[in-house]
Amino acid sequence: MKEQIYTIPVNEAYDKDYECPLCELEKQQEYEAVKYALGAAMMEPDFRMESNEKGYCNRHFSQMFDAKNKLPLALVLDTHLLELRKKIEKLEKAAKSLENEKGGLFKKNSGEKVITEISETLGKTEKTCMVCEKVNHTMERYIDVLLYMWVNDENFREKFARSRGVCLKHFRELAETAPKSIKGDAGKFIGMLINKEISELKRIQDDIHKFTLKFDYRNRDMELGEAINAPVRTIEKISGYITPYEDDEQS
Ligand SMILES: [Zn+2]
Numbered sequence: 001m002k003e004q005i006y007t008i009p010v011n012e013a014y015d016k017d018y019e020c021p022l023c024e025l026e027k028q029q030e031y032e033a034v035k036y037a038l039g040a041a042m043m044e045p046d047f048r049m050e051s052n053e054k055g056y057c058n059r060h061f062s063q064m065f066d067a068k069n070k071l072p073l074a075l076v077l078d079t080h081l082l083e084l085r086k087k088i089e090k091l092e093k094a095a096k097s098l099e100n101e102k103g104g105l106f107k108k109n110s111g112e113k114v115i116t117e118i119s120e121t122l123g124k125t126e127k128t129c130m131v132c133e134k135v136n137h138t139m140e141r142y143i144d145v146l147l148y149m150w151v152n153d154e155n156f157r158e159k160f161a162r163s164r165g166v167c168l169k170h171f172r173e174l175a176e177t178a179p180k181s182i183k184g185d186a187g188k189f190i191g192m193l194i195n196k197e198i199s200e201l202k203r204i205q206d207d208i209h210k211f212t213l214k215f216d217y218r219n220r221d222m223e224l225g226e227a228i229n230a231p232v233r234t235i236e237k238i239s240g241y242i243t244p245y246e247d248d249e250q251s
């Protein structure tokens, strides 16, 4: 049997009525990873070294910024910026020679080399995030366990059938992982998953459409029922869970 530290959370997520149970697991993982980055990780020299090098994506820097205590974040930023500056400062010599180039012509050889260096250095940093890495790693385990349970655990298979499907990203990830993870059962699983997704997307469409109709004065007495929160559920279905932002516009 697969490790319980993964099977229990997956089962629990499927006990609730989420638009995407995998997103719910991802949200929990993300929360824990951000908390760790600003907490226990501060005392882990290895983690600090790696985070100085890799940094965080904009989404996770934003979440870290939302934490009340700004000191751990400032410490992370201070040492990460130091690493980034070292990389940029390596270009100093090249910058001088570019500045001094005569004739107003951009010299292909020397110029392009610098641009490649800038692209490579910054492109790499933009793509790496300590929180994303940690979350992705655990999510791979969860997806693997989900597939395993779908094949081997009849109770779970029934839960999956009753669920609201998954978001499009997790739909893709489940389909991509199935052949490696459950091999011979992959075809059956993917076929079921596609059909499930088609009917769940139709349900979402019916709800969001009903929501728009409510704005017509002729429908003002129409009961919205479940469609009352269709906008948020539609976004969750299309692109995963959202992080609310403070809207100061009066409505
Ligand atoms: Zn999802």
Ligand SMILES: [Zn+2]
Pocket: 056, 057, 058, 059, 060, 129, 130, 131, 132, 133
């Ligand atoms: Zn990230």
